Amino acid sequence: MDTRKNVTGVERKVWDLIRELSPKLRDVTENPVLETILIVVKVLGARKEDVIAKDIIVSEKEKNIVKELVEKRASGYPLHYILGEKEFMGLPFFVEEGVFIPRPETEELVEMALDLIKRYSLRVVADVGTGSGAIGVSVAKFSGVTVFATDVSEKAVEISLKNAKRHGVLDRFVVKRGRFLEPFEKDYGKIEMILSNPPYVKKNAILPRDVLFEPSEALFAGKDGLDFYRAFFRRYNTEGKIILMEIGEDQVEKLKTILPDASFLKDTSGRYRFLYLNRRFS
Numbered sequence: 147m148d149t150r151k152n153v154t155g156v157e158r159k160v161w162d163l164i165r166e167l168s169p170k171l172r173d174v175t176e177n178p179v180l181e182t183i184l185i186v187v188k189v190l191g192a193r194k195e196d197v198i199a200k201d202i203i204v205s206e207k208e209k210n211i212v213k214e215l216v217e218k219r220a221s222g223y224p225l226h227y228i229l230g231e232k233e234f235m236g237l238p239f240f241v242e243e244g245v246f247i248p249r250p251e252t253e254e255l256v257e258m259a260l261d262l263i264k265r266y267s268l269r270v271v272a273d274v275g276t277g278s279g280a281i282g283v284s285v286a287k288f289s290g291v292t293v294f295a296t297d298v299s300e301k302a303v304e305i306s307l308k309n310a311k312r313h314g315v316l317d318r319f320v321v322k323r324g325r326f327l328e329p330f331e332k333d334y335g336k337i338e339m340i341l342s343n344p345p346y347v348k349k350n351a352i353l354p355r356d357v358l359f360e361p362s363e364a365l366f367a368g369k370d371g372l373d374f375y376r377a378f379f380r381r382y383n384t385e386g387k388i389i390l391m392e393i394g395e396d397q398v399e400k401l402k403t404i405l406p407d408a409s410f411l412k413d414t415s416g417r418y419r420f421l422y423l424n425r426r427f428s
């Protein structure tokens with residue numbers, strides 16, 4: 147049933163609005179119409195199918211909110227901060243300003259982690275730099291492991307907990323604020339596998355406009371983008387552990403000098419995007 151028939155004031159049909167506003171997004175996305183539809187869906191609280199298939203009426207107030215958000219998006223502000231969530235591993239994750247938006251390539255890291263958990267019957271896994279909880283929460287959700295997660299950002303701790311609750315793994319997702327695995331120093335011996343999608347962007351890298359709205363501590367890792375790996379492996383004895391971390395595609399050669407016994411794994415598009423060290427079952 148269309149419950150939106152009684153909208154009053156200066157009304158617009160939804161597709162007139164989408165046609166009017168979507169061209170504003172041409173410079174920031176390859177999908178201006180889809181992104182406008184998603185913003186409309188968010189503002190109207192309607193179903194996407196209804197927005198697409200029915201000529202829903204939009205009130206003046208709703209129109210103004212949609213227009214404001216489309217203009218915000220046109221300035222480069224990330225779509226998923228506007229929508230308040232991002233899908234990862236088929237699950238909706240809350241995201242908001244101050245938290246890194248999970249990327250599709252990280253889903254491949256999670257798939258590999260789930261294979262390793264199964265193959266070696268692992269029980270305790272760490273997620274360093276959990277952000278929205280994308281890695282840790284999905285690994286906990288799709289396997290029986292307990293996850294010890296950390297992040298330097300208080301906002302990330304807050305949002306990852308919300309996501310753990312949303313996906314029913316609050317009892318197996320323990321998150322604490324801190325650097326590397328400092329908050330779990332006492333439990334370090336129990337951790338069998340360490341996962342991370344750390345910051346790995348070079349300090350002076352030129353990034354797309356929307357990425358610059360994401361927290362800098364989630365992105366940048368010194369002059370060559372390797373500060374996180376250098377500091378982590380200098381600090382932790384990883385004997386007896388499995389390590390799986392995301393890396394930048396041009397970082398393999400330099401990482402080989404830091405970690406001569408590491409393997410590097412390709413993503414589905416054939417680029418080396420993951421560092422793998424098996425110091426548990428080698």
Ligand SMILES: C[S@@+](CC[C@H](N)C(=O)[O-])C[C@H]1O[C@@H](n2cnc3c(N)ncnc32)[C@H](O)[C@@H]1O
Pocket residue numbers: 246247248249252274275276277278279280281296297298299302324325326327342343344345363364365374
């Ligand atoms: C690229 S984001 C990844 C977030 C999430 N794991 C994902 O894949 O979507 C990196 C995260 O690491 C956190 N971080 C950066 N340096 C850290 C450190 N030394 N220890 C713990 N967390 C760190 C940042 O705050 C950020 O949330």
